[in-house]
Amino acid sequence: MPGDRRWIPDDMDPARPSHARIYDYALGGGHNLASDRAVFDQLLAIQPRIREMAWTNRAFLRRVVLFMVESGITQFLDLGSGIPTVGNVHEIAQKANPACRVVYVDWEDMAVAHSQLLLERNPLATIVEADITATGRVLGHPDTLALLDFDQPMGVLALTAGHYVPDSLVWDVFEAYRDAVVPGSMLGISHGTDDVAEVRAHELINTTATASGGALYARSRAEITRLFGDFELVEPGLVTPAQWRPDRVSPSTGHPTYGCYWAAVGVKAVGVKAVGVKGVGVKGVGAKGRTSALQ
Ligand SMILES: C[S@@+](CC[C@H](N)C(=O)[O-])C[C@H]1O[C@@H](n2cnc3c(N)ncnc32)[C@H](O)[C@@H]1O
Numbered sequence: 311m312p313g314d315r316r317w318i319p320d321d322m323d324p325a326r327p328s329h330a331r332i333y334d335y336a337l338g339g340g341h342n343l344a345s346d347r348a349v350f351d352q353l354l355a356i357q358p359r360i361r362e363m364a365w366t367n368r369a370f371l372r373r374v375v376l377f378m379v380e381s382g383i384t385q386f387l388d389l390g391s392g393i394p395t396v397g398n399v400h401e402i403a404q405k406a407n408p409a410c411r412v413v414y415v416d417w418e419d420m421a422v423a424h425s426q427l428l429l430e431r432n433p434l435a436t437i438v439e440a441d442i443t444a445t446g447r448v449l450g451h452p453d454t455l456a457l458l459d460f461d462q463p464m465g466v467l468a469l470t471a472g473h474y475v476p477d478s479l480v481w482d483v484f485e486a487y488r489d490a491v492v493p494g495s496m497l498g499i500s501h502g503t504d505d506v507a508e509v510r511a512h513e514l515i516n517t518t519a520t521a522s523g524g525a526l527y528a529r530s531r532a533e534i535t536r537l538f539g540d541f542e543l544v545e546p547g548l549v550t551p552a553q554w555r556p557d558r559v560s561p562s563t564g565h566p567t568y569g570c571y572w573a574a575v576g577v578k579a580v581g582v583k584a585v586g587v588k589g590v591g592v593k594g595v596g597a598k599g600r601t602s603a604l605q
Contacts, residue, residue, distance in 0.1 A: 399414070
């Protein structure tokens with residue numbers, strides 16, 4: 311939408327960088343401001359391959375969505391969805407199956423405004439403006455309930471989103487989303503880590519947090535695995551985004567062992583066979599186990 315400035319909310323403080331817009335700039339998007347680009351330049355000085363890391367995460371997102379659709383998932387809850395860019399969840403999912411429904415969730419003004427514009431004519435996708443830690447608000451929002459059927463399996467996505475949530479909340483937040491969905495549902499996560507020493511994730515995180523005023527929390531392999539609770543991780547388990555089921559359609563960028571994220575997909579098991587997953591079911595059984603998260 312060239313020339314359309316509706317994606318810049320009136321009350322936005324342009325001097326204050328935002329995580330969503332810094333990430334948009336890393337991906338080569340056009341929805342960012344000078345303050346975001348200044349932070350990104352600092353990050354680039356620490357890690358010259360940071361753009362590659364962002365694209366590797368987007369390629370992971372594409373493969374995760376396709377994997378879920380191929381496994382029978384037709385509805386998605388995308389937590390911390392970000393500013394729309396190339397290869398959004400609804401575009402990937404609806405191309406594979408036009409019946410797919412998507413609810414995006416973000417709290418950043420520009421991410422919400424631009425998503426609303428993009429989705430104006432898409433009755434099967436919407437954005438809910440909310441803090442993902444307000445799980446009751448997200449899960450009980452009228453727009454969420456209008457599009458998503460919590461009696462059917464769902465794909466919950468939290469890609470590069472969990473590391474914005476502090477330890478005091480993160481375990482309960484992920485538990486609430488896991489509890490809200492029926493067996494056969496899937497959870498996809500990529501999450502910042504300091505485990506991969508050569509990436510200097512700690513410096514990247516500190517620089518981003520200091521410049522934007524929003525804290526980030528790198529977590530270890532064990533902690534990120536804990537976010538999946540009793541969901542069973544599909545092969546190859548928790549790996550770097552580039553290592554997760556690389557394919558020819560959506561090739562990963564970056565060296566396979568390189569990156570400051572761990573990534574995986576887990577399934578809420580029901581004990582029946584899954585598509586491409588050893589001994590794990592993906593077909594829902596229609597259990598009604600979601601109300602505990604609806605506070
Ligand atoms: C790095 S972007 C990730 C975008 C997309 N998920 C991806 O992986 O390509 C992280 C997004 O999470 C959003 N975010 C962070 N904390 C949030 C919170 N508590 N509630 C809602 N959105 C949040 C930010 O606004 C940003 O748009």
